[in-house]
Amino acid sequence: MNPAPLVYITGASSGLGQAMALQYYARGWQLALVARRTEELTRWTQEQGLDAARVRIYGADVSQVDAIVEAGRRCIAEQGLPEVVIANAGISVGIDSAIYEDLAVMQRVYATNNIGLAATFHPFITPMNQRGRGSLVGIASVAGIRGLPGHAAYCSSKAAVISYCESLRGECRPFGVRVTTIAPGYIDTPLTRKNRYHMPFLMSAESFAMAAVRSIEAGHRFRVIPWQMGVVARVLRLLPGALYDRLL
Ligand code: NDP
Numbered sequence: 122m123n124p125a126p127l128v129y130i131t132g133a134s135s136g137l138g139q140a141m142a143l144q145y146y147a148r149g150w151q152l153a154l155v156a157r158r159t160e161e162l163t164r165w166t167q168e169q170g171l172d173a174a175r176v177r178i179y180g181a182d183v184s185q186v187d188a189i190v191e192a193g194r195r196c197i198a199e200q201g202l203p204e205v206v207i208a209n210a211g212i213s214v215g216i217d218s219a220i221y222e223d224l225a226v227m228q229r230v231y232a233t234n235n236i237g238l239a240a241t242f243h244p245f246i247t248p249m250n251q252r253g254r255g256s257l258v259g260i261a262s263v264a265g266i267r268g269l270p271g272h273a274a275y276c277s278s279k280a281a282v283i284s285y286c287e288s289l290r291g292e293c294r295p296f297g298v299r300v301t302t303i304a305p306g307y308i309d310t311p312l313t314r315k316n317r318y319h320m321p322f323l324m325s326a327e328s329f330a331m332a333a334v335r336s337i338e339a340g341h342r343f344r345v346i347p348w349q350m351g352v353v354a355r356v357l358r359l360l361p362g363a364l365y366d367r368l369l
Pocket residue numbers: 131132133134135136137138155156157158159181182183184209210211212213233260261262263304305306307308309310311312313
């Protein structure tokens with residue numbers, strides 16, 4: 122019998138990372154979960170009643186290149202090569218003005234959102250290409266498609282995620298490895314709550330995760346999941362479960 126496939130997710134101690142982890146778990150996958158707050162992450166997996174035999178937790182700060190590369194190598198050694206790697210960890214610092222930019226803040230955002238994303242993928246790229254199969258997934262943002270005043274560092278970091286993933290996609294395609302970029306709009310998570318981006322119909326992290334996992338399975342190149350889909354998801358919720366799953 123084939124072992125259950127493995128997904129590796131950074132930023133798994135909160136919001137979208139947790140929601141995507143639950144989607145894969147429900148599909149029978151094994152989980153490799155990465156975050157700095159490993160105690161929080163362990164407590165959450167226990168609260169969710171996840172089977173410890175199917176879940177491994179790796180503590181790493183993605184902005185520390187050696188640490189996150191080492192986490193990826195440990196995952197390969199301990200659990201095998203994942204089918205899907207999701208570079209999801211990211212930060213937004215609230216207002217960051219291009220005029221009054223605190224360059225130390227900008228460095229921190231790029232170190233996490235960009236260097237962190239590349240370093241997350243790094244240990245997996247060559248082994249996946251050699252195997253000739255797998256998916257690398259970058260979590261960008263609609264903020265990376267068009268810059269917003271007051272969010273210069275965050276928007277430009279997410280534009281770089283889109284561009285980086287496109288380059289990677291072209292390089293990995295000949296080997297049979299897929300790269301999917303996902304650009305969410307506002308989703309209800311601790312990140313949006315902290316920054317008070319509150320609108321009446323924010324999409325739930327669960328609905329986002331359902332749509333994201335569907336895109337990864339389909340091998341989409343670039344998927345925008347706008348906040349307005351939160352409204353659509355609420356309407357679809359009124360339909361029988363199977364239809365909701367299919368249409369979202
Ligand atoms: P949260 O703030 O809820 O979660 C962020 C996650 O990233 C946490 O698990 C955190 O874990 C991890 N993380 C942050 N910095 C680091 C680091 N240096 N090293 C390791 N892990 C880190 O955010 P969301 O779930 O909302 O966001 C997830 C991704 O989605 C981000 O890339 C974000 O930019 C993107 N996004 C989110 C949107 C939204 O509306 N929510 C919209 C568009 C994009 P820990 O602190 O334990 O390390």
